[in-house]
Amino acid sequence: MTSPVPIRPLSTRQQLAALWVFVKRDFSLLTRFKTSYVTDLMGTVQQLVIYAMIARFGTSLPEIEGIPGGYVDFVLTGLALNILLTSALTGPYLGLMESFWSNRIEILLASPVRLPGFITGLSAGKYLDALIQVAIVLVGGWLFFGFEWPSGGNLLLFLVVLVPALVAVIGLGLAGAGMVYLLDARGGQDPVQFAVLTISSLVAGVYFPIQVLPRSVQWLCYLVPQTYALDGMRRALFGAESLAAPSVIAQMPFSPLVVDVCVLVVYAAVALPLGWLLFRHGMELARTDGRLSRWL
Amino acid sequence: MSASAAVVSQEPDPTPDAQGLTWRDVGRWLYLVFFSFKNSYFGWTFFLPSFAITLAQMFTAAAIFYLMGELVAQAAESDVQAYDMSYGTFIVTGVMVNLLLEATLSAYHQAWLSGYWATQFDTYLQHPGGVSAYLTGSVLFSYLQVVVRTVIYVIVGVVLFNVPVDVPNLPTITVILLLGVFSLTGLGLLGASTFSLLNARSWGQNPVEWLLGFAVALLAGVYFPATVLPSWLQGLSYWIPQTHAIHAARLALTGQVGLTSSAVTGDLVFLLGFGCVTLPLGVLAFVAGVRKVQRDGTLSRWS
């Protein structure tokens, strides 16, 4: 082996600059194809109107009475928070798929950006898009549908719930992205995403309290982190300690908020390393089998 | 011979009315239609697991709306009492009927897109009447798909979401749905013409489909009765065919109306009239679109 020509490893600042350039790239592309992006955003508006109009009829369910804005606030906070969590779940997969089908994956992996930076960068734009959609839901809800901004809440508590929730969901997202190469899930969805999104949209309390579901399916809610995330964040936002909790959580000797945070922290501690392992294993398998790109 | 030259030298599509046509030509054309239909079916079999996933997602969405609807049923009762169903079932039936109507808007454009991007036109261009046969076969298959999907939806809807199906009234329901399809076919053809007239060649919705789809979701009574909208929006909703089709179909599903009932006469007349006006316009736009690609030689991706 010969003596190498000295090279300069990327500093932390340069790695962060590389991450930021991915976000800038996604933002440039979003704003470049304006018509297409506006069309996508109108989809969010459509969702907002549909769910808000249904919620406006209102309900006298005790689980919702603790929320100042009633069912509208329940639904719109569920919708907004779900958009955020879904983008964390689907971001890695969608980012990887976009670079796969646009033939960019190899040239990006051949650059000095390391794997964590690579997948974070590819996902970053999706979070930006999600934040814009969240703003549309909340501002639109406030302007047109009677959404009341949370006033009795605790922002710090909210973040204490949000951070482990995002980490947990990102771990699941990485596992899903790993399925691209582990299971050839190249068609638009992976099994992890499918399972988590299907379960969470129905039973995690996004659109209605879990207690509304038949008892035979309520147990599913304990499987997904979104249940604890939505419950915890609503409690933190609305100061609604009186909100009824799912039965198992209600039976614990701690406050539901504490239970939510603890479960999320454990979930994050397990999901993130496991998800990362699966993702990295998938990428290594692709490198070994020669399936990184569409070109063999 | 390049594809564009093939387009220019293409014989006009044979129709039974054109002079010089033989029954043999018609037979050949029908064979191409069958071939295209079979091709679409074969390709679809690879997507059966995807279809199953789509169905699962569809029913998840239906369950969500149903449960939301049941949650607000008491407060919404007065707005849906005319339909003799709970609010949850109200939403599910609206979505179900809209499935069929949405397919009419998109089928023609989707057929153009798949022919273009899968380079099927390049193959069918080599046969007289090939392009029209391909489009016909593809559209027929799209309708088969949506009928299968709707039937499955009805079965699950009846079992899980209390969707009423008054069996003796099935002929009425069928006529109403067919009128709904008729009323939207012209707009579907108009949407398909944007492929060439407006270069709408990306996968996804064409401008007509998108605009109407947006309006339908908010105004046509799919998810909430149009009566809860502000009056100026209610006025707008009456100009959308889906409003009338869904309203009439809901009443027919519960066996409350027949074809001659006054409650739906207005709806049926509107659907018929709308179709009679928009179908010729849609056909004209479609033919103009076909002539444009023939002139420009842009039917093939590789021209």
Next chain:
Amino acid sequence: MVVKRESAADVAQKEVVGATAPQYAVEAYGVRKRFISREGLPIGWGFGDAHWIISSLIKYRKERQWKEALAGVDLTVRRGEMLGLLGPNGAGKTTLLRCLATLLRIDTGVAYVNGYDVVRQPDEVKLSMNIVGSGQWSAFDWGLTVRQNLHFFGTLYGLSKAERNERIDKTLAWLGLHERANDRPPTLSAGERQRMLLAKAFMIRTPVCFLDEPTVGLDPDGAYQVREFITRELVGSGTSGILTTHRMSDAEDLCARVAIMDRGRIVAAGTPRELKQSVGERSVLEVRAEPVPREVVEAVRRLSGVWAAVTAPAGEDGLEESLRVHCEDLDATPARVRDTLAASGVVVHSMNAEEPSLEDVFIAVTNRRID
């Protein structure tokens, strides 16, 4: 699949050997790579949301088959040298580049780029090299301008804002793309897009550069411009690298040394002059004729004094073929070849003696043509 690696002792032995060798920018010793051949499911297909179900069903029903892409490649590139890698499609050129760029895990053997092991030190390898080419390497965003694209890659490689701005302006000026800096790739011509890719190579300036078929798809003017740039700015500035091509003119004009690759192996290596001389005592006849049936080519091969005879299409209309004949001498053999073709009814348009080219080296070793 279990990847069999060389033992640490084997690697240590090679490291010792390498340490006593001259300064190399790229080294590969015994590199092997096999791929799974997936019948019935082309890698570029997608079957919707449940693609993974279809793929798993097909994968587990069919028996795995293996295709050997690299069958033991030994290769070195000296510092400051551009090595041409010549070979037909499917020879393994791009596969080798992928292995050296850490995008493919080699099965056995070792490889070093700028002295760093491609398996154990991938981060250092990535900092040391840049890969440029068309097709799968043309990864510019079509929604971003030329300048934005270069900014993106410059940032990935750790250039500061000031460095990026300076190098982008200089590079675009050199390449004649300054006026197109704010345009997007779809609006550029094929030649301009190719130069844009080379801009990435020159702007980033790593010690090693891999160029994968940089002139493919270009018209003669465009190809000339690209070759000029490579000669002046890359080779001229001392960048080491590998240039893969199946155009002999690119290899001869741009590269100090050429390695010829076929079926996953290096079959010949040396300077263009050495390689041509290695053809030895062969004389070369270039025959232009109507399409020659296979049995007639076989008949020519069997003629006394003929060592090799291979055909390839010539011209765009498919009405003419080029028959390349390696023979002992140019006295009696040309007449025998002409007589054989005439007896079979093949109309000969022209027959000329030529100097051996790099393709003749390939023919001599493999008995096939490169194209």
